[in-house]
Amino acid sequence: MFHRFMRRHDTTDIVMWLIGFGLLAAVIYGSFVTLSSGKYDASVWLDFTIFGLAQGSVYALIALGYTLVYGILFMINFAHGEVFTGGVFTAYFVAIALENSGFIERHWVLSLLILMAVAMTVSVLVAVVLERIAYRPLRGAPRLVPLITAIGASFFLQYTYRGIYGSGIKTYPDFPALDGKLNMFGREWPILTVQALVIVVAALMMIFLYWYVQKTKAGKAMRAVAEDKEAAALMGIDVDRVIVNTFALGGSMAGVAGILYALLFKQVNAFMGFIPGIKAFTAAVLGGIGNVPGAMLGGLFLGIVESLGPSLILDGLGIPSPYQLKDAIAFTLLVLVLIFRPSGIMGERLSEKKA
Amino acid sequence: MDKELKFSWSEILKFGAIAGIVAIYVILVGMVEAFNDRYIISETVTLGQIALFSPVFLLGYFAADKARQIKSTGFAILSSALVGLVGGIFVAALLFLGANINMRAVFLNVSPDLLKILHLGQETMLGAIAANLIISAIVGLFGGLFALTPHKWSNALLVGLSIVLLMGIMQELMTITFGSKDWYKPIGKFIYAQKGLSWGGAILFLILGAAYSLWRGSGKFRPAAKVAKMPAKQRMTVSLTAWALGLIILLALPKFLGSYPSEILTTVGIYIIMGLGLNIVVGFAGLLDLGYVAFFAIGAYTVGVLTTTGKLATVGWSFWMALPIAVFLAMFAGVLLGIPVLKMRGDYLAIVTLGFGEIIRVLVLSDWLKPFIGGAQGILQIPKPHIGGFVFKGPQQMYYIVLAGILLVGYVAWRLRDARVGRAWKAMREDEDVAEAMGIHLVSTKLMAFATGAAFAGLAGAIFAAKLGSIFPQSFNLIVSINVLSLIIVGGIGSLPGVVVGALILVGLPELLREFADFRMLFYGALLVAMMLVKPEGFVPEKTHARELSEKEPFAPEIEPEAPARETI
Amino acid sequence: MTTETKSKFILETVHVTKQFGGLTAVKDLSIQVPQKSIYSVIGPNGAGKTTFFNCITGFYKVTEGDIILDGESIVGLRPDTIVKKGISRTYQNIRLFQNLTALENVMVGHHPRMSAGWLGAVLNTPHTRSEERKTREMAMELLAFVGLKGYEYELATNLPYGQQRRLEIARALASEPKLLLLDEPTAGMNPSETEEMTEFIDNLRKELGITVLLIEHDMRVVMSISDIITVLDYGEKIAEGAPDDVRANPRVIEAYLGRGAATQHETQAAA
């Protein structure tokens, strides 16, 4: 039995499991200590969870861009975080104009729609141009080549935004209608209006996307190309167009995600997309990259873990200022998933390697 | 469709529009303004103007190059000028808009200063527009003419112009370095004006560069081939002499150059060490490690913690005692971090290593580890290394430690490259499954690459800490990993000389151009994209060994006195 | 390349089954390959031949069954361990290390028989040097043996198709195998190239004395050189025996002419 086991697994596997179980034990122990100390009461946990859901919705929308592109081209569009930035950052100037004219106060819904439209347009534009200039010529190149290109594009875009729009942090205008707790059906709910809005809009976008991919002709073509490019081409599908569509779709999700992010966190700058981008990628991997519902769930899950983790786990371990380590939690989660379930929680469709 | 018609007026519009958009990009992103004080040729050409007009030049070149293949030469020249004109219209339009509406609320760089630059010395708006159109058309035309010049000559011109540009940029450095030397004074007076090259200097360098290029192109300049033809004994002497000479020059460099250039060289050198390490991981083994900076940080912090005499003082070791620990810890971390990630697919590995780099950064900054490594305040008072009474107090002395590091690490990399291990790495890079089926144990082979690369980075980090005397978390962000990646890609993935060339260009040049700092990452990003699209093998590609010498003497040592297989055949 | 033999059969597979999800690519396949023979596995495209190879070389985990090399079970071992035990292979669609030279490709093939490590390479120990030199000499000889003399420093990717096939065989031979697995070595070749390759394989056994397990979908290639032939169809063995017996077997004729005839034509057209 043991002999048979050792044949397939070497010492590195064991080290991996040790690392994994060690971390798992730390998580359980930390949570246990925190919970039994009763430092936080139930309403605090609820707040954390709702905040996690809201930021998770943003991650989920961005993650869709990674997953869609990966599903079709098997490449990580590393610059997707910058696709996201391009939209919100450009829309910022429109938002300021809207605020200065008093439009936001008078028609906040319309303002929001305008901002989303602007952000989506710019994000789609960035995504499509990126595909055309940087990725299309590299189709069929070894895997690392487009990835390096994407990394280059990511930095190029960050510093382009910085050069053009400036390096400072800019604060999005306030939407007075969204201040405070949600008041609806005659009572106050334990959720901020803005969080509720973010969650609802993200959910609508995801439903739309799911419908688009599953039901429309363009979506079916997308799935056909993801399945088998050559066969799809033989069936008369214009593969190039489908790929552009995919980038555009991912870009539009990122555009909306940008505005939601701005509503939640208020601040934008040229580099804002980088960390959320990597986290969204983590979410996509969590859900099984290439898997659309997986990316959505992965995003929500990551958002919640990130929001609960510092207080729940790190606090219990006696680590000071646990919130500083928020980002480390997301990355640790990524590593753990890739160790224990590289195909993600929902599974990824990838066949056994072929010889 | 008739091929003849392929290059038409609409094509010219397209090329012109691209030139115009790129020029507007260059303006909006702030380069024209930032580079405008940097004169290349006295009172005439600034780097800002070069940035402004190079898009039309390039697209004029491409347009003529394309047109010439299907249409007459005359048409090609005409089209390049028209492309320039169209590009100029875009810039003129921006100028007009900028002067009449306030674009600055959004586009930070459209300042009065910028508009003044875009006026190109003309007083009136009309004059400025005309000047833009005319100059753009002329520059486009030059681009076209350049495309039509026979390759040999255009190449010579290109080399000449590059030398002029380089020497123009180096003015400050030259003055700082040699300004007080007697032999330099008359030379400096001749080649440089108040700002930038004098006309005499510019012409001199243009001719020198072009002549050099023509001479090399003539085929008379082939020292390597000449040496290869010599009998073995003589070849040995020649290469030994070459090595010795090279070494002497390297040793004498800091004394000769002085403090500031030595400072630049040590920085470049530290990047060379890291580049050689990442080159093993990425170039040989094909593992894209984006968290490479983590090992650099571990090396630096180990030396910091073990040697500092400041608030965080621990054991207070000497640099030399801490150094092996730093290298070992970095290597150990490489193995430890390597184990979980090395079973992943290539692209996942990139992201996960990036994640590791970020985790390290977050940890370094955290309050949690602050009592040990200082958090955002970093570690101060790291003593300078010394041997007996000799203290490596400044860049001129640290240079030697860096040089020793490069030689050591370069030697190791060179040995590994052609050994069993190196071949296994390369095989794995080419096709992992087949490599495994050829008997290569993937995990341990990858770990070896990872650990070697990490050890090199640890060494670089250790030297870095000693050089600066204090370390802060900001020095260890993702940008460092990207810089190193960029330099090995520019040099040529897998190529050892490429690392040196890449580091000199990507780390050395920006040090000379301080106004460039803001655009550094912009350029690196663009460079990565452009290299992958146009020249994925890099500028100094890895030689397929002995191929150029293969016919007669397959195992002629290249220049190394100790060739591995001299005795064969 | 003399190895002591422990068993009459160099390779035995015992009821090997490989499933991909619902698809059974190889079903209950048992073969016995005698020492120093040329043993062929043939069958129409998609019959499961390559999958069978992948099971033997450890690329795939078998779903069921055992694989015995020279009296020792190798099932469940990693591919790199299996090469060390003495099986090496080529691929149906050539998989060379494209950006390495021909010589380097062959030298990589010798990897499992070398021992120099990291430290040995850096210190350039006498052992490393002599091992490196011997490997290089051996690789040169092998290249000459497969007819690639003069191409040692060519990148694999720059070699013409037929030479790439030979280089792949040289690389496989460099690991000093007891058993060589060739997956459709004549795929994509014209009739005269095919003939040449067939002779070459025959030579392998004569000159080097190794056992060859050969995959083909084209029956004619193997008839002249094989000692034993196993015919696969839909992953199952439908016939086994000497070439003449197999040729006359009605089930084989059906598999090839009935369903297989069309595929056969296609592949020939493609080639």
Ligand SMILES: Nc1ncnc2c1ncn2[C@@H]1O[C@H](COP(=O)(O)OP(=O)(O)O)[C@@H](O)[C@H]1O
């Ligand atoms: N990695 C895999 N995943 C799923 N199915 C596979 C895989 N490899 C082979 N198959 C299937 O197994 C069957 C046998 O394939 P193969 O062994 O390549 O046939 P042959 O080599 O005889 O032409 C085919 O139907 C093929 O589609």
Ligand SMILES: [Mg+2]
């Ligand atoms: Mg097959």
